[in-house]
Amino acid sequence: MKSEIEVFREFTRKKGLRNTPERETIIKEIFATHDHFDVDELYLRLKNKKKKISKPSIYRLIPHLLESGLIQEAYFEDGHFHYEHIYGHEHHCHLRCLRCGKTIEFQEKPLEKLEGKLAEEYDFSVTGHKLEVFGFCPQCKVDPHVAKVEDAGDPRRQR
Amino acid sequence: MKSEIEVFREFTRKKGLRNTPERETIIKEIFATHDHFDVDELYLRLKNKKKKISKPSIYRLIPHLLESGLIQEAYFEDGHFHYEHIYGHEHHCHLRCLRCGKTIEFQEKPLEKLEGKLAEEYDFSVTGHKLEVFGFCPQCKVDPHVAKVEDAGDPRRQR
DNA sequence: GTCATTGTTGAAAGTGATTATCAATATTCT
DNA sequence: AGAATATTGATAATCACTTTCAACAATGAC
Ligand SMILES: [Mn+2]
Ligand SMILES: [Mn+2]
Ligand SMILES: [Zn+2]
Ligand SMILES: [Zn+2]
Numbered sequence: 001m002k003s004e005i006e007v008f009r010e011f012t013r014k015k016g017l018r019n020t021p022e023r024e025t026i027i028k029e030i031f032a033t034h035d036h037f038d039v040d041e042l043y044l045r046l047k048n049k050k051k052k053i054s055k056p057s058i059y060r061l062i063p064h065l066l067e068s069g070l071i072q073e074a075y076f077e078d079g080h081f082h083y084e085h086i087y088g089h090e091h092h093c094h095l096r097c098l099r100c101g102k103t104i105e106f107q108e109k110p111l112e113k114l115e116g117k118l119a120e121e122y123d124f125s126v127t128g129h130k131l132e133v134f135g136f137c138p139q140c141k142v143d144p145h146v147a148k149v150e151d152a153g154d155p156r157r158q159r
Numbered sequence: 160m161k162s163e164i165e166v167f168r169e170f171t172r173k174k175g176l177r178n179t180p181e182r183e184t185i186i187k188e189i190f191a192t193h194d195h196f197d198v199d200e201l202y203l204r205l206k207n208k209k210k211k212i213s214k215p216s217i218y219r220l221i222p223h224l225l226e227s228g229l230i231q232e233a234y235f236e237d238g239h240f241h242y243e244h245i246y247g248h249e250h251h252c253h254l255r256c257l258r259c260g261k262t263i264e265f266q267e268k269p270l271e272k273l274e275g276k277l278a279e280e281y282d283f284s285v286t287g288h289k290l291e292v293f294g295f296c297p298q299c300k301v302d303p304h305v306a307k308v309e310d311a312g313d314p315r316r317q318r
Numbered sequence: 319g320t321c322a323t324t325g326t327t328g329a330a331a332g333t334g335a336t337t338a339t340c341a342a343t344a345t346t347c348t
Numbered sequence: 349a350g351a352a353t354a355t356t357g358a359t360a361a362t363c364a365c366t367t368t369c370a371a372c373a374a375t376g377a378c
Contacts, residue, residue, distance in 0.1 A: 018375065056366080059366075128294075130289075132289045133288040134287050134288065137281075178345080199335085
């Protein structure tokens with residue numbers, strides 16, 4: 001199987017883009033852990049490793065990573081998107097706690113069938129889907145007054 | 160069945176909030192059409208009807224409308240959320256064209272079962288889900304070089 | 319390898335949706 | 349009515365993200 005770096009090289013070649021060490025550094029960091037990430041976190045992770053990558057370079061790369069299928073948007077929270085690398089992974093969906101943000105990944109079968117049905121019924125060319133299931137995790141449903149896990153920042157949405 | 164206004168009155172009473180004519184004006188406008196809306200569109204619709212409601216009042220109301228179950232986020236596009244009223248409507252999901260924004264609504268059965276399964280498997284209290292299916296509509300998949308619908312004017316979103 | 323072309327970079331400034339501030343006002347409760 | 353306090357609109361602030369631009373560097377042709 002091709003590495004994510006090779007996939008991106010092919011993508012740039014095909015699209016007339018250019019590959020750079022900065023971009024490969026970012027991609028490597030994205031695939032270094034399985035964590036979801038946002039731009040700021042990614043920027044700080046790189047900074048901590050003494051990689052001098054500017055935020056605009058990250059912002060500029062993200063649309064290409066989405067288009068090349070290396071990453072996808074995982075969810076929108078705290079005023080910005082959180083992403084995850086998906087190349088080399090099975091498609092999965094998220095079950096999220098509305099209170100503490102705890103996220104569980106799960107596979108779903110029924111949706112493959114649904115895509116086909118929708119494609120036929122509405123004459124769409126279906127390329128994918130995004131399913132989020134919301135609720136309260138075991139801790140949060142039992143004791144809704146306990147301190148929030150992610151405290152210091154309410155799950156308030158802002159830009 | 161209670162009206163959306165009555166639902167909101169009960170909500171404010173229960174939460175120690177206050178109801179105001181501004182809030183009822185906003186809610187009535189949201190339920191006046193079945194269109195998806197964003198804050199700016201809603202503000203302009205009210206303005207056109209000579210209702211003097213400030214944008215902050217709309218922004219401040221939205222979290223309450225979400226919490227009371229009168230509206231929900233439909234999708235995030237062009238840098239902001241688009242909402243839809245849901246009180247009095249069956250739950251539905253969206254099939255969206257990635258190119259022109261055309262949106263089709265559909266009902267899905269398999270997901271009710273999925274919610275129950277997830278609740279049991281992960282001990283979550285599941286409160287809801289959001290499913291978006293993406294692809295290209297009949298027009299956009301056939302001739303991907305035709306002018307975008309959005310270029311002509313505002314894309315007619317339907318419920 | 320050299321060279322021309324042109325995409326990319328980082329710093330800085332700009333954009334725009336959303337939120338905070340605050341004094342005036344209005345709602346709710348007693 | 350009167351006290352308590354939530355809401356309003358105008359305004360300023362915030363902050364995620366984009367644009368600008370000059371220096372730089374990846375790519376491909378020769
Ligand atoms: Mn994930
Ligand atoms: Mn809808
Ligand atoms: Zn939780
Ligand atoms: Zn389309």
